[in-house]
Amino acid sequence: MLDDQDRRLLRYWQAEPTLSPGELAAHCGMTAGRAARRIARMQDAGILQGVGAVIDWAALGYAVEVSLRITLDKTQGNAFDAFQAAAREVPEVIEIQTFLGRVDVRLNVIARDMGHYQQIYRDRILTLPHIADIEALMQVARIKAEEALPL
Template identity: 70%
Template sequence: MLDDMDRRILRHYQHDPALGPAELAERAGVTAATCARRLERMQASGIIRGNRAVIDWRALGYEVEVSLRVTLDKTQARAFDEFMAAARDVSEVVELQSFLGRVDIRLSVIARDMGHYQQIYRQNILTLPHIADIEALMHVARIKSDEVLPL
C-alpha cells in the first residue's frame, strides 16, 4: 500500500522520470536516501514498471494512424492466441488491446501515408488469422494522450 510520501514521490516522478534522485527528493520533500529507497521498493514491487522514450511518430515520417476493430472467428479454439501472436509480428502495429463484447481486438496501426497504409492493410493485416470482421477508424486528431495518474 502506498502512503502519502510514496504518492508525493510518484506524483513528481511520473511528470519527469528523468529527474535526478536529489532533485526528485527535493521536489517531493524527502531526503535523497529516502527517495531512492522508496523508488527502489516501488520498482521491486511492480508499481513502477519502467521508463520509456515517447517518440513522435510524425517526426519520423509516419503521418497516418488507424484504429482497427477486429472481431475474431470464435468457432476456432485458438483464434485469439494465434491472432495475437501474428499481430505482434507486424511492426506497424504499435498497440494491441483486447475487449469483451462484439469487438474482440483493437489494433493501432501507423503508416507513412495512405499508400503505405493500404500496403500494410492488404499484406499484413488482412492475412492475420481468424478475422471474422474488421472495421477501420482513421485518426483525425489526438485530443488527449496522458498516462499521468491523479495521485
C-alpha cells in the first residue's frame, strides 16, 4: 500500500511535524502538489489520522500520573461499553486501553498532586460502573514515550 516516497514523507513528517507541505516536499525531492496528493491519499486511507500538538502535562501543573489496571465484572452484558463510556467522561483520564486476560482495561490518570488524585479516585474512578478490581501503579519516571514508527 505504501511505497518508498510515502514512507519518506511519513519519516520526515514524524521527525519534524512543523514542516510546511512545501518544506516537506522539498525534503522528499518532490513537488508540493505531488506531496499534497500523497498526504491526502494517506489521510483518506486512514493512515494519517491527524497532526496535533504534544502537550507537557507536567508543565501545566499535573505532577502525578497513575496507571490503573481494572478488572470488570463481566457478569453484565454491557460492562465494557458502559465502563468505557463513563471513563471517557473523566477529563483527567488521558488514555484508555482494553486487554484480553485478567486485566480488562487500563486507564492513565493525571492529577496536580496526590490530594487531587485521591479526589479523582474517590469521586470519579470508584463510581465508574462494573468495576470488580483495581490495581494502581504510580508512574515514577517516563523513560521512553515515542510514537514514531520505524519507516
